[in-house]
Amino acid sequence: MTHWLDSVPSTMDVAQRLAAEGCAAFTAVAAREQTAGQGRLGRSWHSPPGTGLYVSVVLRLEDPPPLVTLALGLAVREAIARVTGVECSLRWPNDLLRDGRKAAGILVQKHGDALIAGIGINVRPIEFPPDLASIAASLESECDFNALLETLLASIRHWTARPAQEVLVEFTRAAAYLDGTRVTVDDRLEGITAGLDDSGFLRIRTGDGKLHTILAGGVRASRS
Ligand code: BTN
Numbered sequence: 001m002t003h004w005l006d007s008v009p010s011t012m013d014v015a016q017r018l019a020a021e022g023c024a025a026f027t028a029v030a031a032r033e034q035t036a037g038q039g040r041l042g043r044s045w046h047s048p049p050g051t052g053l054y055v056s057v058v059l060r061l062e063d064p065p066p067l068v069t070l071a072l073g074l075a076v077r078e079a080i081a082r083v084t085g086v087e088c089s090l091r092w093p094n095d096l097l098r099d100g101r102k103a104a105g106i107l108v109q110k111h112g113d114a115l116i117a118g119i120g121i122n123v124r125p126i127e128f129p130p131d132l133a134s135i136a137a138s139l140e141s142e143c144d145f146n147a148l149l150e151t152l153l154a155s156i157r158h159w160t161a162r163p164a165q166e167v168l169v170e171f172t173r174a175a176a177y178l179d180g181t182r183v184t185v186d187d188r189l190e191g192i193t194a195g196l197d198d199s200g201f202l203r204i205r206t207g208d209g210k211l212h213t214i215l216a217g218g219v220r221a222s223r224s
Helices: 011-020 067-084 145-159 164-174
Strands: 002-008 028-034 052-059 089-091 095-098 101-111 114-122 179-185 189-196 202-205 211-214 219-221
Touching: 002 011, 011 028, 011 052, 011 101, 011 114, 028 145, 052 145, 067 089, 067 095, 067 101, 067 114, 067 145, 067 164, 089 164, 114 145, 164 189, 189 211
Parallel strands: 002 028
Antiparallel strands: 028 052, 052 114, 089 095, 095 101, 101 114, 179 189, 179 219, 189 202, 202 211
16 A cells, blocks of 8 residues: 655654554555655755655565665666666665766665665755755656656565575676775775675775675765
8 A cells, every 4th residue: 555645754754653553565655745854874865845756665574684775776776767767876785876976765774573665766856955966866857756656666576576696686787886896985994896795795805905794884986
């Protein structure tokens, strides 16, 4: 079942409540506006009215993150391409980039036995606030939000049911930065990306030859 709301602080809170009440898997809560949209790491998600798709989906799955996050990335990418024709690349673990700037993000939270997948997609042309202007992008699409949401839900059902190996292969194929790119992780580690391990974690080789496994973090291409 899909719930469309006009304005809500965050669809995450509504989906969380529905999950606690025992709603079915793939129940979705979408809003035309969020007044307190949540991003990862305590950040906010810019959610002005009528410009983006803001949706939280209740998942009841056995696979733990990060593979779920990677499967969701593939689902978002597929739905965007099908409905708008825009091809995004994936930035491990949870961002979708258009021409190197972030056009969509994914937030996965665990609540009891459910996972809440929060997805924000910048759909219409948006005037971003100054702190986001150089790093955020929009799909600049006039697509129908319902069509995008329905396609997204179908893609989520598909990708969250695929075997881990397929998710890893397809994510790697669609990703930016995964193999042989110099990156920094949260400004604390710099090295060359060396693909994903079998759990979906990122491997980075530092200058001293050591291989590091990154469990979470913001990965950015190095400036040099
Ligand atoms: C990120 O990249 O930091 C994740 C952004 C997730 C934003 C979406 S919008 C719908 C859902 N409701 C929220 O408050 N956040 C997620």
